Amino acid sequence: MPNLTRIAVLLSAGVFLFAGCSAKLIPNTQIKDTPDSREIVTQVERYRLAMQDRNAESLLRLVSRNYFDNAGTPDPSDDYNYAGLVQFLANEFRDVEALQMDIVILALNFEEGDKGVAHLDYKYESRFQVKYPSGSKWDSVQKKKRMKFVREGDHWLISSGL
DSSP states (O other): OHHHHHHHHHHHHHHHHHHHTSOOBOTTSSOBOOHHHHHHHHHHHHHHHHHHHTOHHHHHHTBOTTOEEOTTSSOGGGOEEHHHHHHHHHHHTTTEEEEEEEEEEEEEEEOTTOTTEEEEEEEEEEEEEEEETTEEEEEEEEEEEEEEEEEETTEEEEEEOO
């Protein structure tokens, strides 16, 4: 029996040490805490705040000039680039009186062999008040999406997925 006890103690100590060596995670996520992942998560929070503030200029500071989005469809007529995003944002907030947004980050993956590309899967819920000629109306949207980030210089910028 003493050998079984010793084995159990050693196994317990090994599990404890292994758990203690596990990677540190960014709070409220399952994302490994590295300088790159922390910057991307910070960019997502900046995106959320800029949306809530309905601030197109702040949003565009987070976006690569090489931005391109196919709107999740094979139809090229709804695709847009950075210039299209600028035009879209100019109109997007015009009639929005209030906007609240929650984001939950589901996963962050860096492309193998390319340290300058990352994909962030997230879900969001937006609640917004829109002004119509007949009066204001609240509505909400929930979606799962994927943002693509590219490293440009010293910063990670959104290159698709808004």
